[in-house]
Structure formats: C-alpha cells, structure tokens
Amino acid sequence: MPSASIPDTVEHIRSAARLLVRELGFMGGDFAGGNLSPSAVHALIEIEAGQVSARDLGLLLHLEKSSVSRMLRKLITSGEVVEQSTADGRLKRLALTEAGQKRLAAIHAFARAQVAEALARLQPGQDRVVLAGLQLYAKALGANAAPPAVEIAEGYRSGLTARITQMHAEYYARHAGFGRQFEAVVAGGLAGFSGRLDRPRNAIWAALQGDQIVGSIAIDGEDLGGNCAHLRWFITDDAVRGSGAGRQLLDAALGFVEAQGFEATHLWTFSGLSAARHLYEAHGFELVEERPGQQWGSEVLEQKFVRLRR
Known part of the structure; x- marks a missing residue:
C-alpha cells in the first residue's frame, strides 16, 4: 500500500499512465x-x-x-x-x-x-x-534525462558568428593563453567570410543541441586559390566534446569538399591538441608543416595539415 503521505495526485497519475501504456499496446500484441x-x-x-x-x-x-x-x-x-x-x-x-x-x-x-x-x-x-x-x-x-542528440545544420543562422567567436575565445584562453588579440582575429575573419557565404564554394555548419549552437566548421573555397579548400573555425563546446559531434561536423565539411571537387583541403591548428589531430589523421589529413607563431598573443607551434582528394 502507498504511504499516506503520498498525494492522491501522484497515484492518479500513475494509474492513468499505466492505462495509457496498456491502451497504446506497449504491453504486447499489435x-x-x-x-x-x-x-x-x-x-x-x-x-x-x-x-x-x-x-x-x-x-x-x-x-x-x-x-x-x-x-x-x-x-x-x-x-x-x-x-x-x-x-x-x-x-x-x-x-x-x-x-x-x-x-x-x-x-x-x-x-x-x-x-x-x-x-x-x-x-x-x-x-x-x-x-x-x-x-x-x-x-x-x-x-x-540525457540532453538532446546533436544535429548538424548547414548555413548561417542568427547568432552563429558570435557563438563561434565565443567558443574559440573561451577554449583557447584556457588551453593556449590567447586573449583579446586572438578573439578579434576570429571575429574579423568570420565577419569577412559571412559576406561570401552566398557563393557556392563556401559553406558553414553548426552543431545544434536543441536550440543551442554547440559546434561549428566551415569550408572557405576561395581564400587559398588553386582549387584548394580551407577548413576553418572547427570547434565543439565542452558540453559535447567526446560525443561524436566533431566527427559529424568534419564528415559534413568533407562531404562538401568531395561534392565540389576540390583537389586538396588545408587547415591550420596548434601543437598539443591531440584529440583534434587524431580526428584529422583518421580522415586522411597529414601534417606537412610546423612553425612557431606569435600573432595570437602568445607563442605556439602552428601546424599545417593537408588532405588530398581521394
């Protein structure tokens, strides 16, 4: 028997839920x-x-x-x-x-x-x-319960530029000591790229969890020239890191690269980001160049990865 301290409403809801389950057929049969x-x-x-x-x-x-x-x-x-x-x-x-x-x-x-x-x-x-x-x-x-599954959506959406900038600024402040200078470069680059998103060789994707932007990636098909795609602004929020959201974003971007017929895809990153490097190499990228860089506010070892068309 239920405790007298349990409100009648609770028992009535439980009874109605059991009836609903039976009437809908969850207990067996069709x-x-x-x-x-x-x-x-x-x-x-x-x-x-x-x-x-x-x-x-x-x-x-x-x-x-x-x-x-x-x-x-x-x-x-x-x-x-x-x-x-x-x-x-x-x-x-x-x-x-x-x-x-x-x-x-x-x-x-x-x-x-x-x-x-x-x-x-x-x-x-x-x-x-x-x-x-x-x-x-x-x-x-x-x-x-567990948060909603991450979905990948192509194209610009309200707040995307600001959110990408925020994710980059927060992540690289913690892991590389970057500050105002780095954030300004990210925001400026995104602003310029957004003006070219209506051109067919450029595209951007957001990882969405419900209505929240929790990741991003972009392919800039114009700034490198020579039929090379530039993979840019690839990042996921801490809340979904390790969930497969990064792999989903990379799959979407590389699918676009293949569809557009780019001969190669280039990206720049920094030494020490082992999880990201593993993901790049699993998708066919190879490290081709390393050099020290100080333009981000503190010195890091910059790395260039290239993936040739398959």
Missing part, C-alpha cells in the same frame, strides 16, 4: 497497427528525420548498444532500413528504404487515426487540455 516492437517503431520515426546513426538511436531511445544492434539487424534484414557510408568509413548513417517508408506511412496513419478517434470523444476545448498536460508532464519527466 503496436501502432503492426507487428513491430515499440522500440522499432520509434527507431523508424527517428531514422526518418535523417542523419541518425546507431549510436544516436541508443541515446534517443535510451537503449543499450546491444539492444539497438539486435533491433537494427531485424529492420535491415526485413529490408526496411539500410546503412549508408560517410566520409569516415567507421561511421554509418541509417536511412529508410522504400519498404521502410511505406511501413512508417502506415504507422503514422494508424497513430493519427487513433489519436483523432480518442479526441473526438472529448468535449470542445478538452483536446487542448490534453495536449498541454502531456507536454508539461513529458518535459518534467525528461528534466534530468
């Missing part, structure tokens, strides 16, 4: 009008959104790696999901096949009809009460 498990249905919906890997599914659905692997193996075997290679051969994106798209269309149709039928039984205006209540409760339940 779910969403078909024979797929709830986790497989949710996986198809997330894959439909695009740019999702197996690791992303684990985070989004709160599933163990082994559970995701088993589920995806069944969906791939049934011909509803395929794996697509990226610039990094070790990372594969998931996509729906035509059969998968048809299956998901049927799921959406069933679920929409199910919701519409239930709402039709309510009094006018009660549908909005249901919506507001579910949104509030879901948000409260997820308050301590």
Whole structure:
C-alpha cells in the first residue's frame, strides 16, 4: 500500500499512465497497427528525420548498444532500413528504404487515426487540455534525462558568428593563453567570410543541441586559390566534446569538399591538441608543416595539415 503521505495526485497519475501504456499496446500484441516492437517503431520515426546513426538511436531511445544492434539487424534484414557510408568509413548513417517508408506511412496513419478517434470523444476545448498536460508532464519527466542528440545544420543562422567567436575565445584562453588579440582575429575573419557565404564554394555548419549552437566548421573555397579548400573555425563546446559531434561536423565539411571537387583541403591548428589531430589523421589529413607563431598573443607551434582528394 502507498504511504499516506503520498498525494492522491501522484497515484492518479500513475494509474492513468499505466492505462495509457496498456491502451497504446506497449504491453504486447499489435503496436501502432503492426507487428513491430515499440522500440522499432520509434527507431523508424527517428531514422526518418535523417542523419541518425546507431549510436544516436541508443541515446534517443535510451537503449543499450546491444539492444539497438539486435533491433537494427531485424529492420535491415526485413529490408526496411539500410546503412549508408560517410566520409569516415567507421561511421554509418541509417536511412529508410522504400519498404521502410511505406511501413512508417502506415504507422503514422494508424497513430493519427487513433489519436483523432480518442479526441473526438472529448468535449470542445478538452483536446487542448490534453495536449498541454502531456507536454508539461513529458518535459518534467525528461528534466534530468540525457540532453538532446546533436544535429548538424548547414548555413548561417542568427547568432552563429558570435557563438563561434565565443567558443574559440573561451577554449583557447584556457588551453593556449590567447586573449583579446586572438578573439578579434576570429571575429574579423568570420565577419569577412559571412559576406561570401552566398557563393557556392563556401559553406558553414553548426552543431545544434536543441536550440543551442554547440559546434561549428566551415569550408572557405576561395581564400587559398588553386582549387584548394580551407577548413576553418572547427570547434565543439565542452558540453559535447567526446560525443561524436566533431566527427559529424568534419564528415559534413568533407562531404562538401568531395561534392565540389576540390583537389586538396588545408587547415591550420596548434601543437598539443591531440584529440583534434587524431580526428584529422583518421580522415586522411597529414601534417606537412610546423612553425612557431606569435600573432595570437602568445607563442605556439602552428601546424599545417593537408588532405588530398581521394
């Protein structure tokens, strides 16, 4: 028996939640009008959104790696999901096949009809009460859950220049002692580049976690000349470092490089950033030059990496 100190509201919410779970089919039998498990249905919906890997599914659905692997193996075997290679051969994106798209269309149709039928039984205006209540409760339940998955978005967005400058200034102040001079150079370079973003050989990407910008990368296809791409302003926020966001950004940028037919990609960085160097080398970059530099406010060993067209 529940303690008398627990408010009745808590028990009523628990009872309603159990009923909701049973009525939606989570306890067994047909779910969403078909024979797929709830986790497989949710996986198809997330894959439909695009740019999702197996690791992303684990985070989004709160599933163990082994559970995701088993589920995806069944969906791939049934011909509803395929794996697509990226610039990094070790990372594969998931996509729906035509059969998968048809299956998901049927799921959406069933679920929409199910919701519409239930709402039709309510009094006018009660549908909005249901919506507001579910949104509030879901948000409260997820308050301590893992943060949203990182998404990569191409193109300029409001606040991007300022946010990239901030991430660079804070990171390099801690790791290299850079200050006002470095921040001014970053901001000035970004301002000039933003004016050329409408040209087809230039592009920029942001890593987004919800509505927060947590990373960036750009390809400047004009400043080096000679059909060379310049990889610039590659950084991730501390909150997502080690999550794969940097790899996602680099994949996007190098995919653009290949599509544009650049012969080589150059980047400059500093010695001591071992994680970044490992990522560059894993993507085919090679160290070709080192030299001391003092133009950033303190002396560092600058490094030039080059990746030739494959």
